[in-house]
Amino acid sequence: MDLSKLHAQLPHTLQGTDFPTLGTRYQGKVRDVYAKGDRLVLVATDRLSAFDRILTTLPFKGEILNRLANFWFEKTKDVVPNHVLEVPDPSVTVARACEPIRVEMVVRGYLTGSLWRDYLKGQHGVYGVPIPDGMKKDQAFPSPILTPATKAEVGEHDEPISAEGLVARGLTSRRDWERMSEAALALFQAGQAWAKSRGLLLVDTKYEFGKVGDTLYVIDEIHTPDSSRYWVAGEYAGRFGQGSDQRMLDKENLRQWLIKERGFMGEGESPTIPDDVRVDLASKYVAAYETITGAPLALEVGPVASRIERNLKAAGLL
Ligand SMILES: Nc1ncnc2c1ncn2[C@@H]1O[C@H](COP(=O)(O)OP(=O)(O)OP(=O)(O)O)[C@@H](O)[C@H]1O
Ligand SMILES: [Mg+2]
The missing domain is CATH 3.30.200.20 (Phosphorylase Kinase; domain 1)
Incomplete structure (x- = not known):
């Protein structure tokens, strides 16, 4: 690059x-x-x-x-x-x-990121989906799971929630939940298949949906490094076996830099990002696109x- x-x-x-x-x-x-x-x-x-x-x-x-x-x-x-x-x-x-549905449809193929952090704290029950005990960091689920979140107002953090909670709070209907789930899982499967052909694992992602009349559309963006996590497929097994971090093509790079170098996790004053870090992050977006x-x-x-x-x-x- x-x-x-x-x-x-x-x-x-x-x-x-x-x-x-x-x-x-x-x-x-x-x-x-x-x-x-x-x-x-x-x-x-x-x-x-x-x-x-x-x-x-x-x-x-x-x-x-x-x-x-x-x-x-x-x-x-x-x-x-x-x-x-x-x-x-x-x-x-x-x-x-x-008409946007105020739900983030998060689909995950692997136990990692914020869900792994929740799992360690025993806080992974909120999504209402069973997650087996004794899983390791970055381990694949038997099949992808949905861990939805509410779509927060400006300045607020998205909140993890179950399908039942979403329906109970009137954020979506049962029928639309079912339709969104089916659509999200189908998109994820298509995404994983293409990613695989490019030597990548589509690890997890977030979809938003909206409606015109009764027709459901996927909106916003899909499968970008901002909304998704990608790992290098050929290195997955080796790294998983050694318990080391996966090679990633996504924003987790930035999150880890912020946590490690600046102690920032979204609270308090925002840190300044130096130009060489900005260029380095941009090069990751270019690499992600090309790969x-x-x-x-x-x-x-x-x-x-x-x-x-x-x-x-x-x-x-x-
Ligand atoms: N086709 C669409 N119809 C209605 N709303 C849409 C459509 N596509 C995207 N949006 C909305 O437009 C906004 C896109 O902005 P952006 O992706 O920067 O927002 P965000 O940071 O993801 O969310 P937020 O709006 O909470 O800041 C989002 O609020 C998204 O839900
Ligand atoms: Mg968005």
Whole structure:
């Protein structure tokens, strides 16, 4: 990976956008979302968040995320219908505006990350799914499990919950829960199969769903390094056998850096992220893109905001 390109892009990263004529703006942690009628324009900015906090920007992150999400949406469109209508710029997706279901559908193939931390504390019962005793860190489940969470309001942390809890709190209906579960597991299976062919394990991921009328769509993003964990398949067994950490292509790298180097887990003041760490993290996003898709990523150094504006104008959206 050519790090000089990533360094050169540091002054041009996209922190946020302001296109008043595009619609009413909502700022998520990563996306600026403009709503106009039955359409949403989702601009993937370069913002980096961890532990539900926005920490910095990374060169080319928005573009890489949007390209990857669309790679996956295209690949899985016959498995589950998705929200994509058009992609007028590498960082922008025009999507069907859906009524969002305020649930994070987390699917896990392995006992790791926050679930492993919960398991050690004996707090893994909240999801209402049986998890065998005596499992080891990073061990595969017999088949993937769903560990849902509520989708928290801005500034709040997502809360683990069971299917029963979601229905009892009116966050979704039993029928929609069943439909989302089926869709999430089918997407995960498709994702794992493709990842395998690229020498990767899709370890876990998070889906969001929304509805138009009674039709269910998968929304937001899928199978990106922000929403998913990937491990290098060929090293899994050896590392698991030795009890060492897996080689990963995802945001857990950042989480571990924050915990180890800055003692940060989402509480207190946000740490400053040095430029060389920003470039290093960006290079991980590039590597993830190229490994997952099997295609090289052509990146152009330059201001992102003006390119987006040009492309939105050309598409008749501005
Ligand atoms: N097709 C869609 N219809 C309705 N809402 C959508 C659609 N696609 C994405 N969204 C919503 O747009 C927002 C995208 O922003 P982003 O991914 O940055 O948010 P987030 O950090 O995941 O969540 P939050 O909104 O809690 O900050 C999310 O709130 C997501 O639920
Ligand atoms: Mg999101």
